[in-house]
Amino acid sequence: EPEVTQTPSHQVTQMGQEVILRCVPISNHLYFYWYRQILGQKVEFLVSFYNNEISEKSEIFDDQFSVERPDGSNFTLKIRSTKLEDSAMYFCASTWDGTRGQYFGPGTRLTVT
């Protein structure tokens, strides 16, 4: 069964550094999403992306965050200057048609020290 993949599984970075989290959505999917889950808290929506542009974003997704689909398969989340509070599990998700049953990847654990 096709699945969403994410790399790396764990990323450790120092405060102030830039990080790029990578995702390969399911190949025929057109809508892409990033969520995050801080330890012990809820899964929170960050951003949705369709047709090479952001279609929706949350308050969390400030100027420090950006997303890109650099080629036909990858979908990336960049955090420009990481803060301690960015430490979380980051999940990528995708759907074919924007319906709400989104397919999630296994996540990247980001640790900012």
Place this chain on the structure above:
Amino acid sequence: DQQVKQNSPSLSVQEGRISILNCDYTNSMFDYFLWYKKYPAEGPTFLISISSIKDKNEDGRFTVFLNKSAKHLSLHIVPSQPGDSAVYFCAASVTGSYQLTFGKGTKLSVIP
């Protein structure tokens, strides 16, 4: 911000019995609800959903009930199996938005 609440952090059920997971919401704009299951070290997996025009949706052992007047939904798993042991998240969305709003999750343990 607690628009979607799962008030039970954990639930233990005997194998073969019914598991009932509950979820409450406060935002009356929500019109589509989903349940996700999550195993450790994996992402959430979509389980079942329900539109606000329905009050019940069934898929095999899983049934979701929606009570709009009470702003309450529940997931029933019958019969429960040890492989159902996972964290279950309730999520909700509004038509026209791609954003899912999640609850904190309920950890279900099915005891053999």
